[in-house]
Amino acid sequence: MSILSLFHPRNRHQGRYDFIELIEGMPELGAFVRANPHGDQSIDFANRDAVQALNAALLKTWYGVVHWDIPEGYLCPPIPGRADYVHHLADLLAERNAGVIPRGPAVRVLDIGTGASAIYPVIGHYEYGWHFTGSDIDPVAVRSAQAIIQANRGLRGVAEVRQQKLPAHIFNGLVGVNERFDLTLCNPPFYSSSEEAANSSERKWRGLGRAGARHKRPLLNFGGRDTELWYEGGEALFISRMAKESMTVQKQVLWFSTLVSKESNLPEVYRSIKNAGALDVRTVDMAQGQKKSRFVAWTFLNRADQEAWHSRRDANAARNC
Numbered sequence: 585m586s587i588l589s590l591f592h593p594r595n596r597h598q599g600r601y602d603f604i605e606l607i608e609g610m611p612e613l614g615a616f617v618r619a620n621p622h623g624d625q626s627i628d629f630a631n632r633d634a635v636q637a638l639n640a641a642l643l644k645t646w647y648g649v650v651h652w653d654i655p656e657g658y659l660c661p662p663i664p665g666r667a668d669y670v671h672h673l674a675d676l677l678a679e680r681n682a683g684v685i686p687r688g689p690a691v692r693v694l695d696i697g698t699g700a701s702a703i704y705p706v707i708g709h710y711e712y713g714w715h716f717t718g719s720d721i722d723p724v725a726v727r728s729a730q731a732i733i734q735a736n737r738g739l740r741g742v743a744e745v746r747q748q749k750l751p752a753h754i755f756n757g758l759v760g761v762n763e764r765f766d767l768t769l770c771n772p773p774f775y776s777s778s779e780e781a782a783n784s785s786e787r788k789w790r791g792l793g794r795a796g797a798r799h800k801r802p803l804l805n806f807g808g809r810d811t812e813l814w815y816e817g818g819e820a821l822f823i824s825r826m827a828k829e830s831m832t833v834q835k836q837v838l839w840f841s842t843l844v845s846k847e848s849n850l851p852e853v854y855r856s857i858k859n860a861g862a863l864d865v866r867t868v869d870m871a872q873g874q875k876k877s878r879f880v881a882w883t884f885l886n887r888a889d890q891e892a893w894h895s896r897r898d899a900n901a902a903r904n905c
């Protein structure tokens with residue numbers, strides 16, 4: 585049984601957006617802000633440019649990101665939900681670290697499918713100082729993510745992006761034999777076909793009261809190209825592959841994790857993780873307004889190994905200081 589939670593207490597995006605403050609930090613946002621039917625200030629969430637401006641303003645105001653831009657047609661992520669996943673992962677790391685969240689670049693995180701926005705490296709580094717390695721199969725997304733890192737002094741040297749040249753693989757061809765990651769995280773492509781993506785887009789569009797304006801509508805209100813949105817077999821197959829491959833790097837990662845957007849995919853996800861032989865599996869529910877979401881995390885390390893992992897990492901970091 586899932587327990588619905590609100591935003592994580594450390595999430596900076598509680599309550600309504602403060603548009604006055606956001607416009608102060610990024611005046612360009614002002615052009616998109618207007619009163620909604622309830623008389624509250626808002627933006628048109630079906631307008632990609634407006635969402636992009638809001639995101640840039642949020643990242644600048646809350647995380648000190650001075651440059652953040654993504655190419656036309658690429659997924660423009662809702663920031664508060666992405667931040668929630670990061671904070672819950674931080675709690676997971678704290679568990680076997682005497683309740684203390686490990687911070688700083690000695691904590692290595694792999695973001696599978698980082699996208700053009702590099703949103704998880706951006707949030708994760710500015711919140712906890714972690715080092716990020718992003719992967720993606722899409723060369724345009726890889727270049728865009730690299731450009732964001734280069735454009736922000738705080739991210740240079742503590743975040744990198746690698747192209748996964750084997751689209752059917754997740755860790756193979758990407759993770760070196762001597763590499764270790766405290767965490768892997770992923771927001772997987774969630775539709776099983778471009779038709780499914782288009783149908784869902786149609787539903788969202790109707791929800792935004794735009795049905796009928798076919799000629800003008802974008803694929804989804806948050807954008808997104810084909811490779812970002814769908815994967816043959818959908819997220820269940822993508823995650824099953826990830827779980828299976830996680831076995832091959834089981835001693836190199838402390839916690840593996842992935843978002844699971846469809847609750848109905850959970851049984852298959854659990855089955856794959858069990859078949860891979862994981863020792864511990866967690867499901868963390870998250871809620872963003874009406875939308876329920878969750879991530880599943882698994883590890884092949886027992887409690888003592890997990891504690892030893894933290895001690896070893898901290899000892900190495902102290903030595904390298």
Ligand code: SAH
Nearest residue numbers: 661697698699720721722751753771811812
């Ligand atoms: N992390 C971003 C983007 C998620 S969309 C966000 O949360 O907004 C999913 C991403 O996974 C896309 O960028 C897609 O190109 C990428 N992807 C698909 N298959 C992949 C694979 N095998 N390895 C790495 N990335 C992959």
